[in-house]
Amino acid sequence: QVQLLESGGGVVQPGGSLRLSCVGSGRSFDMDAMGWFRQAPGKRREFVASVSFSSINRYYSPSVKGRFTVSRDNSKNTVYLEMSDLRYDDTAVYYCAADHLGDGSSWPYYQGMDYWGEGTLVTVSS
Secondary structure (H helix, E strand, C coil): CCEEEEECCEEECCCCCEEEEEEEECCCCCCEEEEEEEECCCCCCEEEEEECCCCCCEEECCCCECCEEEEEEHHHCEEEEEECCCCHHHCEEEEEEEEECCCCCCCCCCCCCCEECCCEEEEECC
16 A cells, blocks of 8 residues: 655744654655645645755745755655745645656646545644
8 A cells, every 4th residue: 555644744833943854665765756735724735845866956935945955865765855944834744755757847736646635733832
């Protein structure tokens, strides 16, 4: 059974930092683009960041660029999201996703990923 499992969510103060992890199991994700989407309360799910299988290409939503960093470790089947300078409007459920043979460039416009995690909640609150 192929699964993506996120961890690292929690409550953080504005301006704080948090690191999310997503571990894939059931198959290798070496040839998949991987990354993150999020869904805030009452809003549609939106793209956050993606990284190609080689880590050469990385893409970010304008709202997080310069504050968030996506990375991956193929030896661990894991993708990370380092989040800093967190804001109230970063509060959301963050979902990990994988796109077989994709490079991550279409993720801002297309959410038909091959695999999804169940999400981890990030709450920015004072």
